[in-house]
Amino acid sequence: MTVLITGGAGYIGSHCAVSFIEAGLDIVLIDNFSNSRPVSIDRIETITGRQVAFREVDLRDEAALEAVLREFECTSVVHFGGLKAVGESVSNPLAYYDNNVVGTHRLLSAMAACNVRKLIFSSSATVYGDPQFLPLTEDHPTGPVNPYGRTKLMVEDMLRDLAGSNPDWRIAILRYFNPVGAHHSGLIGEDPLGIPNNLMPFISQVASGRRDKLSVFGNDYDTDDGTGVRDYIHVLDLVEGHLRAHDALDRHSQAGAALTVNLGTGEGYSVLQMVRAFERCSNREIPFEVVERRPGDVAACYAETSHAKAALGWTAERGLEEMCKDTWNFVCKNPLGYAAE
Template structure:
């Protein structure tokens, strides 16, 4: 089968390329390279010993997407392409609605014209808003607090409405918690092109000496040590969830015609526990400073994962020390990311 992976040159997308290639699928990547580097795909080929096709294009270009789907004989799409920074979405909501909503709509229209009706969608735990129930189940009320989260929720509605309108469509909606880590080879990993927006790459840059210290926002939450608690998931576990979701779509079962599952570990770790795990991985201290809470941050959030286990036979395998070890291995081998 030939799988089209949108955003496939990015952090999660490149790891998904490895997983799908190693499972025996042909892979075509579409990426506009706005937040990624083509070098990641050359690294994917080195890891797997397999070739993959690359098309530099934008998902908002419906004609290009239709041509790519037809030319490569694609049978399914794994859709990572999109904007994903909460703070940036507050400053520029038009861009987020354009890429994440309009882009997804144009991709689906191109798929319809090309006769491709299976898609695995990259959604987010951000759609839940402040947790009312812990661990957070898929049935939790949706109350996204940012344009980013709202665009993901609108795209989910679009997929559900399209599935209800025509049974030929099959969708897997995967709500990510906090992806971290890197491939064990150290050849691909998270490659922020600017100041890191996520905790793990920021700590890694502090450990490597690129940044002076970590700012820890809030130490008065009702958690084990007062710092915010999140569900961190190894990126390799995350992309294996996509392969399992794809396989579930192939069964033809009604339960997997359009389904939504969380992808997390079901275990929460605090900011300071992440810092200590990085100190173990790097064998060096991670300087940090406590700062006031940031508006909009919640104290704790972690996933209920039983539905993913039951429906697609998936559970996370890696723990926090594994995540930090692999993230540090990537940074050590690529101190300035793919720019090396």
């Protein structure tokens, strides 16, 4: 029983690999290194003391996907592989539809050919769009306002249709809020290629001196301090949710339906609150400048989490201080990120 993890060298994929190995599961990773580095696989092996099976595969290469599924006799897939920057999706939507939608279609086709019908999909709270009410429940209307979110919703719809077509499919759709933090060892963490698109790695690179200042995209939102509010979740809590979902699918009794669950903390923090929290943790000043709003962003977004507890027996346990502390630990041990190696 081997689990295929797509995007396994990436930020969340690498942490999930550690979590699954420590739970006693056999895994194989694939990645094309479009936003990750091979050294993260070495770090996974250092943390776990296990050699990790890996194949360099592009998600859109259906024949290669099928070959990996057969070679390792995979019985399930955790699907992280995808492009994930909201702003980039606005400027380059075709790349997002190609990688996220077409790539997932080819993965599903390869799975069907190999009779592998258990899947956990990395979705996003962006599928909700501009919230009509908060906190966001799983039955909140969907209406993504950017191409990234639309690709996630398209894949969700594809998965629901697939689940409805054959009761043998067992599918979990996990809608993430904002993953942050790093493994407590400091060996793996978030290290995006190029200019960070997410808040926490940008803040941490300013704190470490890699960047001069943080760009705050708008301070005129209808929030307490005018900056955007998000639900930040520690990556270790997030991957624990995947482990719980992997177990839950074996007892998921609702044939013909995908299990859809929010993974968040239920608490929102503004950009400026995150800046101040990281300053306290790192004992560094975080210079920032306010710039124009970023296309596709919403004012506030945070989760209603009761369904995750009921369906998965899962609740986020780590708070903001631990998120900042573990991020700073990773940065201090890797001041130039993985690029130093």
